[in-house]
Amino acid sequence: MLDQVASDSLAVYAVWEPILPTDDERWARKATTLFPDFRVRSFWIATDDLGEAFQPALRLAGEPAWDVYLLYGPRTEWQGASPPAPEFFMHQLRGRLPDSLGLDGPELASAIQTILARRGP
Amino acid sequence: MCKTPKSRHLMIFAVLLAGLQLQGCASADRPPLSGHWTTQLPMGDADSVHLIVDLGLLGSRWVGEFDVPEFETENYPAAVSVAGSRVELQFSGTGAEFEGRLSKDGKRLSGTVYLEGDSLAADLLRTGDAKFSDEFLAFEAAAEDSARVTRLSADGGELRTQFNLDRGQTRLLMLLSPS
Numbered sequence: 001m002l003d004q005v006a007s008d009s010l011a012v013y014a015v016w017e018p019i020l021p022t023d024d025e026r027w028a029r030k031a032t033t034l035f036p037d038f039r040v041r042s043f044w045i046a047t048d049d050l051g052e053a054f055q056p057a058l059r060l061a062g063e064p065a066w067d068v069y070l071l072y073g074p075r076t077e078w079q080g081a082s083p084p085a086p087e088f089f090m091h092q093l094r095g096r097l098p099d100s101l102g103l104d105g106p107e108l109a110s111a112i113q114t115i116l117a118r119r120g121p
Numbered sequence: 122m123c124k125t126p127k128s129r130h131l132m133i134f135a136v137l138l139a140g141l142q143l144q145g146c147a148s149a150d151r152p153p154l155s156g157h158w159t160t161q162l163p164m165g166d167a168d169s170v171h172l173i174v175d176l177g178l179l180g181s182r183w184v185g186e187f188d189v190p191e192f193e194t195e196n197y198p199a200a201v202s203v204a205g206s207r208v209e210l211q212f213s214g215t216g217a218e219f220e221g222r223l224s225k226d227g228k229r230l231s232g233t234v235y236l237e238g239d240s241l242a243a244d245l246l247r248t249g250d251a252k253f254s255d256e257f258l259a260f261e262a263a264a265e266d267s268a269r270v271t272r273l274s275a276d277g278g279e280l281r282t283q284f285n286l287d288r289g290q291t292r293l294l295m296l297l298s299p300s
Contacts, residue, residue, distance in 0.1 A: 045275070
């Protein structure tokens, strides 16, 4: 999906969380090889606190936010403890978040391009 | 000597490769699990899929890689747990698990594959030496490189700081399970 967005004006954060029993920092380091793109910064958090902090922004209940892709425009600022609501998001949490927002690579790339285009050249 | 990130990765890769090549010599007191294992899993309607698993020792840790060609799944990592003859495999990206036992002659891994609520009898046969892909070795090498991830405190403050530093850019934030 990132291959379809060439712009240097895109910053990407991959936050690896402990969701499955096998998840740990070593697996997070390994998983960074999935995104060989200089725009991607990779993080590991050892607790599910951040996933829980993102629940309100996604209107998700009952489990930490994971397998979610949140898109923010250039003006959004993260103030205080609660993360801001995304301008757009997609997910792979079938049945827990709207089916219409199920992850679709081309659609997510298109949404990124739309926000990038708003900035102008 | 100061090493560039690229040379550091190459060095880790070379050490890993050497470690995997040496595993046969170091396994005299360990179960003979290392090798190339194959089986066919029935998927209903008389269809079946091939499950191909390579297992080896990396230092003191077991590592695994698997393919399911019919699902276009190739060179995926598997988490490996070994206790005596008991072997557990967790196949990343699929939600599938295997629980079974290694036969005394080291030629057979017999047990059950659990997938989406189904239980499938699985009898993996050892057909040769492990054959790890370059992609897998690079994947394992990454585990040794602590610089690949930034550790976050519980409140994610470091992420928040970076997010705000990047204000003016479009930002994509992904929350993911690594395995």
